[in-house]
Amino acid sequence: MKKNIALITLLLSTNTLAAGGFTWLGAAQEALHTHYPWHVVTFVLIGILLTAAGFLYRMKISAVTNPVIPDKGITFRNIVEAYGKFIYSQCNAVLGTKDAPVYFKFVATIFILIFASNIIGLIPGFLPPTEHLSTTLALGCFSFIYFNAKGCKELGTINYLKHFAGPLWYMAVLIFPIEILSTCIRPVSLALRLNGNMMGDHKVLTTFLNLEVMGFKIAWLGGAIPFYLLGLLVCFIQAYVFTMLSMVYISLATAHHDHAEHH
Incomplete structure (x- = not known):
């Protein structure tokens, strides 16, 4: 009972933390007399936690006699494998059964990294690095470099660059710079979309948690729950959109088209 009360108090204190600008990382840096950018430290922390989770899953799998048989109930292993099945199904839908195993690792990594970076902002005292x-x-830029590198590897650098010139050689002077520009804009659009939505979600959550109804904070009246659920939905959707667009860009970059069938 005491633990539940402490947990509820911690969650409801988000408005105080957000309003005062308090963060656990900021307090730790003050204590250690260090000053590193909070978003970099948080991102590194998320990477370490995900790496540790990967090693833990590997240990659990190696200790199982028959890895095909799932555990009973809701376990860490079952959650990880359910996530893997979900991501693999999305790879199959966008990239096809042939390319899904090839790009599964990249897609699974980018999704969980962004989702974890988004959702950490719902924890009191933390700010999402994707803000x-x-x-x-x-x-x-990571997604941009990856799908271009894969396009050059699959098609060859010369053939990959030919796709930017269009199907008609006499229109290449006009089409090539337009296609290059539209491709170079992709990482910027991915960045601005994710950044804008996460920044807006955090501001909306903070604003509503600081609202008062008849002198009582809305967070203390249980009004924080719908906004936490909305924030969780936004975190998932933004990670999903970023990942899906990255898969679409990979598919476009690695598609084996005849030169006459470009676009």
């Missing part, structure tokens, strides 16, 4: 433009731009 910072440099983080989302780095993720967008």
Whole structure:
């Protein structure tokens, strides 16, 4: 009972933390007399936690006699494998059964990394690193470099660049720069979409948690729950959209078209 009361108090204190600008990482840096960007530290922390989760899953799998048989009930292993099945089904739907195994690792990694970076903002005393433009731009550039590298590897650098010239050689002077520009805009659009939505979600959550009804904070009246659920939905949707668009870009970059069938 005491633990439940403490947990509820911690969750309802989000408005105080947000209004005062308090963060656990900020307090730790003050205590250690260090000053690193909070979004970088949080992103590194998420990476370490996900890596540890991966090693833990690997240990659990190696200890099982028959890994085909799932555990009983809701376990860490079952949750990880359910996530893997979900991501693999999305890869099949967008990339096809042939390419799904090839790009599964990238897709699974990028989704869970963004989702974890989004959802950590719902924990009192933490801010989502995806609220910072440099983080989302780095993720967008990572996706950009990946699908272009895969396009060059699958088609060859010369054939990949030919796709930007269009099907008619005499229109290449006009089409090539337009296609290059539209491709280079992709990481920026990915970054701005993710950054804008997460920043807006965090501001909306903070604003509504600070509202008062008849002198009582809405958070203390249980009004925080719908906004937490909405925030959770936004975190998932933004990670999903970023991942789906990255898969679409991979599919476009690695598609084996005849030159006459371009676009």
